Amino acid sequence: MTxxxxxxxxxxxxxxxxTKLHISGLFVGFVTGLPQxxxxxxxxxxxxxxxDNPLISIAAVSAILLFSLLFxxxxxxxxxxxxxxxxxxxxxxxxxRNARSIPFERIQDVSIEQKPLARLLGLGEVKFETGxxxxxxxxxxxxxxxxxxxxRELVKAHKSGQAVISHADAPVPDADMPPIxxxxxxxxxxxxxxxxxxxxFAVLGGLAQQFDFLLPFEIWDFRHWIGMAEERGVTVENxxxxxxxxxxxxxxxxxxxxxxxxxxxxxxxxMLRDYGFRLERTAKGFRRxxxxxTLTDAVMPAHRVQAAVVQTGPIRKRRGWHSLKFVSLxxxxxxxTNFVAAPFATLGEIWPIAHAxxxxxxxxxxxxxxxxxxxxxxxxxxxxxxFIVGVWATMxxxxxxxxQAGLMLFVPVIIGFFWWLEWRCYxxxxxxxxxxxxxxxxxxxxxxxxxxxxxxxxxxxxxxxRRQGLASVNFGISxxxxxxxxxxxxxxxxxxxxxxxxxxxVDYSVVAGExxxxxxx
Numbered sequence: 001m002t003x004x005x006x007x008x009x010x011x012x013x014x015x016x017x018x019t020k021l022h023i024s025g026l027f028v029g030f031v032t033g034l035p036q037x038x039x040x041x042x043x044x045x046x047x048x049x050x051x052d053n054p055l056i057s058i059a060a061v062s063a064i065l066l067f068s069l070l071f072x073x074x075x076x077x078x079x080x081x082x083x084x085x086x087x088x089x090x091x092x093x094x095x096x097r098n099a100r101s102i103p104f105e106r107i108q109d110v111s112i113e114q115k116p117l118a119r120l121l122g123l124g125e126v127k128f129e130t131g132x133x134x135x136x137x138x139x140x141x142x143x144x145x146x147x148x149x150x151x152r153e154l155v156k157a158h159k160s161g162q163a164v165i166s167h168a169d170a171p172v173p174d175a176d177m178p179p180i181x182x183x184x185x186x187x188x189x190x191x192x193x194x195x196x197x198x199x200x201f202a203v204l205g206g207l208a209q210q211f212d213f214l215l216p217f218e219i220w221d222f223r224h225w226i227g228m229a230e231e232r233g234v235t236v237e238n239x240x241x242x243x244x245x246x247x248x249x250x251x252x253x254x255x256x257x258x259x260x261x262x263x264x265x266x267x268x269x270x271m272l273r274d275y276g277f278r279l280e281r282t283a284k285g286f287r288r289x290x291x292x293x294t295l296t297d298a299v300m301p302a303h304r305v306q307a308a309v310v311q312t313g314p315i316r317k318r319r320g321w322h323s324l325k326f327v328s329l330x331x332x333x334x335x336x337t338n339f340v341a342a343p344f345a346t347l348g349e350i351w352p353i354a355h356a357x358x359x360x361x362x363x364x365x366x367x368x369x370x371x372x373x374x375x376x377x378x379x380x381x382x383x384x385x386x387f388i389v390g391v392w393a394t395m396x397x398x399x400x401x402x403x404q405a406g407l408m409l410f411v412p413v414i415i416g417f418f419w420w421l422e423w424r425c426y427x428x429x430x431x432x433x434x435x436x437x438x439x440x441x442x443x444x445x446x447x448x449x450x451x452x453x454x455x456x457x458x459x460x461x462x463x464x465x466r467r468q469g470l471a472s473v474n475f476g477i478s479x480x481x482x483x484x485x486x487x488x489x490x491x492x493x494x495x496x497x498x499x500x501x502x503x504x505x506v507d508y509s510v511v512a513g514e515x516x517x518x519x520x521x
Contacts, residue, residue, distance in 0.1 A: 369428055
């Protein structure tokens, strides 16, 4: 891109100062930002409703909307981005100017997101991630879809050493490749059934708490609700009078309604997020597209994959369903940066995807090491005195009867049962190339990391484990970690030496700021 080539491309204005965002993005940003103006609008409306002239309330609300639009227009006027020879420069700020430079070699992911309104107008939001720990280092909201694809291809070209600067010679986006994994509508619907969720009640509760001032009564005043029920003839005596059979039927109906809401919520959330899921293996990495209303288009270079995580659960596993996620260098940038490569697939579909990232499944003939049971037992026994003290404190300070306080003694039994399940489901293994850690009884998780991706190896022992001659080994990888627990100290040291021998044999040559694929000496 040359700064001396003033022109307009699909609404993205390019001039001597750089390139502006798409002008239609002003409207998209204004509409999507309206929820942030709810409280000022309500304050202006209720603050002026005591006046005799309703036009004053309308004028106050209109003033708030106009000021919001004015500041967005000023921000749009002062926002420019430049594609340089070695970096992307973004300048923003109305009064205080902010100039940010992002070198190409630090950009780990360029994703394009299209929310419903932006999608209707042919716009997209471009996000640049470097894995610096603060989420998106920069984003362009909004540019045309053509400009978004062009920017992503330019970044790829620079990172691959094929620097292209001019508009005329901009690289052509990768053509659609046959997917290595895809989910049709039926698969997404079944996935939704397994994604049972009651988050809708949390959302409704949060909304009720935020806007309870608009209601003529206190929503959390249960005595008010009991009074309303009694006014309509619903009392405890009436409920007892209908008989146990009717009460059981009512309870089953209420439970069924709750289950129905949970399944409906899971299906809707899954449909909105994963509809049209499509994963392709391109020359530059894994390209994933998904979404019903909000369409996301993300590409992760294959060499950025640090580990693979295969997840399932006791119910899904019986039907053969698993998920595959790639741990990338950018995982620390935000909570959900793990690249979901296959959210709902069989193992027969998952392992070919993992092979494309140079990660292979564990050898079925090799058994996982379960770990020393006494390590779990020591941790469990150490909690029993704390529960005894808790029971005594409940009886002495709270004045609880012995029978009620004694119920707390069942807590160690319950925890012990779940701890036994954790021990039964845990396992680890190491071969010549990879590290495997299996954990979890409800959310069963198999983590696989190539040894050459390991950054650090740490052996640590707690005071009790040291007396038992046990140790744990923590493998630090970019974007996460793997931990082998309850190992004999000699075994832990042998594993550390074997892994570090593999890492030391790798040539991590760096060319133009980009790490090459590992080469075994």
